[in-house]
Amino acid sequence: MSAHRTVFKETMLGRVRLADEDGDRPVRLDLLARADAVLLPHRTTRAHVSGRVRIAGRADDAEAEGELEIAPLSRRRIRYRITFVMEGRRLTLDGWKSVSPKRPLASLTVLPYTLYEDGDRVGEGTLRFPLATGLLPFLASFRFPRAAASPADRHLASRWDGTQGRTEVWYTTLTDPATDSGIWLHHELVAPSDGSAAYAHGWIAVFPKDGPAEHTRFGPVPWTAHPEGFTAEGICVRPGRLTGSAGTFTWALTERPEGPPLHTFPRWSWRRPWLPASHMLPAARARYSGTIRYGTGELRLDDAPGAGARIYGHGNARRWAWLHADLGGGDVLEIIAAVSMRRGLDRLPPLVFLRLHRNGRTWPRRAERSAVGWAGIGRFRADIRLPEWRVEGRAGLSRIQVTVTQPPQQTLTLGYTDPDGSTAVCRNSERADAVVSLERWWGTWRREAVWRLSGTAHAEVGDR
Numbered sequence: 001m002s003a004h005r006t007v008f009k010e011t012m013l014g015r016v017r018l019a020d021e022d023g024d025r026p027v028r029l030d031l032l033a034r035a036d037a038v039l040l041p042h043r044t045t046r047a048h049v050s051g052r053v054r055i056a057g058r059a060d061d062a063e064a065e066g067e068l069e070i071a072p073l074s075r076r077r078i079r080y081r082i083t084f085v086m087e088g089r090r091l092t093l094d095g096w097k098s099v100s101p102k103r104p105l106a107s108l109t110v111l112p113y114t115l116y117e118d119g120d121r122v123g124e125g126t127l128r129f130p131l132a133t134g135l136l137p138f139l140a141s142f143r144f145p146r147a148a149a150s151p152a153d154r155h156l157a158s159r160w161d162g163t164q165g166r167t168e169v170w171y172t173t174l175t176d177p178a179t180d181s182g183i184w185l186h187h188e189l190v191a192p193s194d195g196s197a198a199y200a201h202g203w204i205a206v207f208p209k210d211g212p213a214e215h216t217r218f219g220p221v222p223w224t225a226h227p228e229g230f231t232a233e234g235i236c237v238r239p240g241r242l243t244g245s246a247g248t249f250t251w252a253l254t255e256r257p258e259g260p261p262l263h264t265f266p267r268w269s270w271r272r273p274w275l276p277a278s279h280m281l282p283a284a285r286a287r288y289s290g291t292i293r294y295g296t297g298e299l300r301l302d303d304a305p306g307a308g309a310r311i312y313g314h315g316n317a318r319r320w321a322w323l324h325a326d327l328g329g330g331d332v333l334e335i336i337a338a339v340s341m342r343r344g345l346d347r348l349p350p351l352v353f354l355r356l357h358r359n360g361r362t363w364p365r366r367a368e369r370s371a372v373g374w375a376g377i378g379r380f381r382a383d384i385r386l387p388e389w390r391v392e393g394r395a396g397l398s399r400i401q402v403t404v405t406q407p408p409q410q411t412l413t414l415g416y417t418d419p420d421g422s423t424a425v426c427r428n429s430e431r432a433d434a435v436v437s438l439e440r441w442w443g444t445w446r447r448e449a450v451w452r453l454s455g456t457a458h459a460e461v462g463d464r
Contacts, residue, residue: 009141016125059086153239155282165193174306182207182430200232216247253290257283277313315418337382352380364395426462
């Protein structure tokens with residue numbers, strides 16, 4: 001059964017005036033929307049859309065994809081952002097229905113929109129939902145499957161099988177849009193190499209917009225296995241919920257995943273732990289609501305964007321950098337660049353695992369492309385230092401450049417202890433800046449997209 005809780009189809013007809021033409025052309029959109037939540041009018045629901053975009057005589061793309069934001073009461077709009085190809089050019093249709101209680105029929109059926117190419121306006125027009133011929137098929141297309149286990153939930157159970165010399169992590173990072181504060185929750189299992197008992201520990205940190213980060217640790221306490229996730233003296237990670245209390249911090253959050261899990265490392269490495277470590281995100285995009293209290297501060301979160309991730313391996317790398325960037329519109333960038341502790345591998349430059357989930361697709365198509373490459377093509381490189389570090393590389397016909405800046409005054413330094421007893425230090429900022437530039441080869445490199453994140457990127461640099 002589909003994991004999506006709401007599915008529906010929609011057809012819209014209209015016209016477009018392209019910048020390189022004088023007249024209008026007919027346009028038709030046939031879309032399939034899939035949402036991971038029940039549609040509630042008082043909340044904002046995001047759905048992935050796919051389908052066919054046709055512009056008479058210019059475009060017929062049956063693999064168009066994008067995102068639908070359904071917020072008829074909370075934001076009084078239903079926004080469409082759909083990317084498609086026209087004569088080899090990649091265009092984005094961006095528009096919204098402005099919901100008005102004074103004219104509900106017109107506001108729910110008329111979609112003014114603009115076409116963009118590389119951020120430049122290249123056309124505009126209006127689409128209309130055809131009530132006479134489209135209403136009955138639209139209503140008949142709705143599906144509300146019974147609640148099924150989320151794909152994210154299936155990845156929360158512990159991977160540890162009792163083998164010594166292993167570490168396992170559940171961590172969550174998010175940004176509170178109301179206060180611009182960053183939040184980091186880290187839950188860790190360590191099974192020492194010397195055969196002593198496994199233990200659980202971790203921390204929670206808040207990164208205010210103004211002022212230094214505040215944090216507290218919990219544990220170590222004896223590891224207690226739980227079939228659904230992590231537990232340590234009342235601190236829990238469960239499907240859809242994170243709760244706990246440590247020091248002056250108390251938190252109770254709900255997690256609502258949006259979109260599929262994302263494997264930063266090759267998918268097989270999560271099932272078969274042959275590599276020094278593996279990393280994946282059960283919830284590469286999620287929304288968090290609830291309360292965090294700390295000292296004299298309090299955060300009340302409402303649909304705060306973030307992500308939940310997992311690590312399983314032998315310990316920390318010799319040197320590493322990590323980035324999670326919510327690029328908006330359903331797009332997510334995840335990067336891990338690391339130098340292994342294993343003999344031989346420790347002499348190599350940082351291996352880069354980069355996954356860009358954009359318009360419903362993940363690039364590079366295979367996770368190992370960014371780390372290994374073939375025939376010199378696809379090799380990605382990382383320059384790891386602080387306060388600024390960079391990653392760049394190419395796979396296929398696309399290349400990317402990423403620059404991450406971690407403000408020293410909003411970077412928190414914490415220590416790790418590996419299963420073998422060695423130590424490492426990480427420098428984390430949940431209020432980092434990032435600039436991401438994506439280009440595509442069309443006989444020459446042409447800019448396809450640029451994202452600039454100010455204080456909303458989550459990043460870390462670690463070493464020995």
